[in-house]
Amino acid sequence: MSVSSLDNLAWPSLTGPQPAFAEWCGRAVRYRADVSPFCALPQDPDERDRRDSRNSSARASWFTSFRRDVQPPAGWEVMNSPGWTEIIAVCIANTGTNDNAWWDSASGALLASDSGIVSALRTSSGFIAHDNGYAVTASDCNVDVTAQKMLTTQYDSLSAPGNAVQCGQIAVGADTVFTVVLGYGSTSTTALAAAGDSLSAGFGAVEASYRTNWNSYVDSLKAAPASVSGDTQRRRAYYVAIMALHSAEDKTYRGASVAGLLTPWGNFVSADAAGEGYHRVWGRDLYQQATGLLAAGDTAQARRMAQFMWNSQFIATASPGDGTTYQPGAFPRYSPVSGVAGATAKELGCCERTVDVGRGAVHPARPVHRCRPQSRHSVGRHSSLRHLT
Template sequence: MLGMCVVATVAGSAVPSIAEPGKAPGAPGVDPGYLDADKQGFGTARSAESPVWFTLGRGGAADLYYPNLSTPVSRQLQVVVTDGRDFVQRLSDVPTRTEPIDAKNPSYRQISTGDGWQATATYVTDPARSAVTVDLRVTSQRGELRTYAIHEPTLGKDGSDDSSRTEGSTLVASDRSAAGALRSAPAFTETSSGYLGTSDGWTDLSRHKQLTALYDKAGPGHVGQVGRLPVDGVGASRAVLTLGFGAREHDAIATAEATEKAGFDAVAAAYRDGWHRYADTLQQPEHLTDEHQKNVYWSSAMMLAASEDKQSPGAFVASPSMPWAFRNDPEMAPESGPYHLVWPRDLYQHATALLAAGDRGAAERALDYLWSIQEPDGHLPQNTQTTGEPFWTSVQLDQTAFPIVLSWQLGRADEQQVRKAADFLVGFTHDGHAAPYTEQERWENHSGYSPGTIASAIAGLVCAADLVERSGDAETAQRYRAVADEWAAKVDGWTATGNGPHSPQPYYLRLTKDGKPNEGTTYNPGDNYPEEVDQRTQVDPSFLELVRLGVKRPDDPVVVNSLKVIDEVLGEQTPAGQHWHRFTNDGYGEREDGADWNIGHGRTYGRLWPLFAGERGEYELLAGQPDQAAERLRSMAATAGEGLLLPEQVWDNRPGGEPGTPNRSATPLAWTHAQYVRLAVSLEAGAPVETPSVVADRYTR
């Protein structure tokens, strides 16, 4: 570092002064939130010794997690290329292509093409340590360039109290909970720490196309780090970046140094081998002859397995992303958003998919986790941190019922937990209504009688009855079956309208607020819809749970008519096949001008959900239509992005984006990947592998 200001002239242009080393100005820095949720890659080592995860944005790592999947520890790590005079570009500013190394290995290379230069960056984590390492190669067609690595830590989730400094050639960041250390091999030739938006490296580079000020330290606050790489794209073209994490600064530095010493090639080989050994234990559906569908199957299985927390085995998160307002609105998401929480319903999807693929151990761990978070009254919380701490606390009956079904599917007794959960289902009341009325249905913003929730509750009670009867308690088993039978007999009366506007024949509603589907009871569907709606106008595909879980036959006339209704009201054809909206008037999506979803900031529009194609495919298998079910798998695979990740939503035929391609919703969404895996295996088996036979035997066979 220079200890005094220097002014020089190079090639006829003035080089700005270099500030005296010291603490950066501009505290506390701005909070930029997190990057968009439409990730192009998601990876971690298979080993438990490496509790660090990365995601890739559209050019560089974005949202890293450590030491668990509920804690984003870094906003971004990426590269800047400049000639020092005429241009400055980040990888995310230029066209970038993401390529999986192979479908059985969640490692990726990104190829970014700028103005006369190209950068290739390959990402893995170290199976032996908590470190992310990047093999960077830059080539120039316009002479020597300057390259920089920029890193924005968010230690402890929000990054508001981080401090950064240089130790030797290592950039170190820390707060009270964790630390990170960023190194380069060969070593950085310049480093600086500053406050985001005022004195950080990217702010300096974007304004001046070169670093004009180098600061030894910054913080506490929102800090950014920059290191100049000894890569000019001509004489020197390769560097390896390593970002290590630890509880304290010396731990993070030691981790980064050890991974760097091991070498990128050896680390990448160990990473690959760990995942390939895991893939060898899983089922390969032989019917998948299409290469893309096969690759999406393997990518889905790897994504599901990578979503398991390593500190709390069995805690699988919904998505390693923060869509829309969840990434930058502290009122909406004071702890960085709900998607990297554990939801019992999503975890059930995780577990049944991995069980279908051949990973029984994962399903066992998931069930152990579910029972570990059971509340004293028997219900399961709406969601939890990976540590098991409840986050949101509304009651959703399906999230209490599904663990019972999973216990039955695994052939486990879990008698005490099953009894408590079943008793809760039987005795629950809310707003003066008795179960199966639920405080929230599976879309989580309404109470009422939902056919999907009721289906799961019936299945849960029938499975509970079978389990407790095996222990010798026939009386309790009969009580559970009697309630299940009553609900099965009444579900149409609670949720199927015979005088709605969509058909003269009965069809299932999204839900009823009062159990009176022929009444024009009104409610606001939520997610920024501007007015009340008649409940008879509101439909969704959740009634298919009645068929998939064995409560209704696929040829039931109300089911068949309801399919026609949702195809007309919610379905759209896209270049990626037929897909469906979540429910009538859904507002969970971008605004009409493409701006982010938020609450209370104008009308928003939900798009199409690929997971519904998977649910439809499972129905079609039960209906004896395997060709149509196979087409649903093709439609789901067609929505995958470059990194083979499946999204929560894809663009519909409204203006905004290319129909059938991922929008800015949560990508990857574990539920979508789970649905794909389960449908792929079910196609191989000729029937849905998840349908509990004890329920189907009672009601449909």
């Protein structure tokens, strides 16, 4: 019987990167009781292995196994064996609020929308239960599943826009294979079509295409430097880092690489409204990303980044920023992926510490990257160009 790592999750963890947390009894292994309740058996356990698992759990009153096909040791009973629950926190249009969320019975999909963008969550096996609720309330399915270990609260839709959380429960047995897809579109129809196309293509075809495209990209780069090429883990980390830089580029506004894909400090700064975050194009980060890509051999993306700055972030006329006014010849602290055109003052930010090249003078709270417009073809020779610290 072939067993996926996800079917027996604790086993590859405790026999791989986390042996320091392992307690063995024969061929059964578990995490230390003060770390986690997870216990694991080898791929094809026999009666001796089951006895070992009982002995390995003697110091705890219960343990958790991921393997549905493995019966508990003698004297133990199954307390809960829930189905798989897919949870999605809706953060469309760069905010966590103003979401609409509803169940579409015709397609068996969970849909959500905000600011003209619609998402559609579907599964190949269908959802046996679903919920649309408000985050961190009694209707939040994440709160429900955490407390009850199953989906007990079910709503078809939100009564009014808010910070939505959606859940879909999937029936699973000893050996269940299913595919979950998330499609986007400008309407419910196009979002459902995108999700349906992915389901129709099948996971195997999508995975093969994904691997082929990434392998092709990595093959186009320079060989890994000698400092990492001789070590498998370091070489892998190097290429994954370059892939992360490559994936940060917006697919509509080419060259617009965001500084980060998430809003940091989520436990301290509310993400209910669009904030500064790092999912914008910051000039300082764009420079660092571009130089990294240049070093790796991706000159095409680095060139697109430079073109984005000049074509979409260069400020030709005085423009309001957040608490400042950007003068002609300036670049904003950051901008949306669409650039400065149509951006609000809040979306352009203010201000970084800047340095006069050649003089070394530090100026706090000035618009960044100020330079004379005529320097766009020879900026390296102008001492008026300001660089971030």
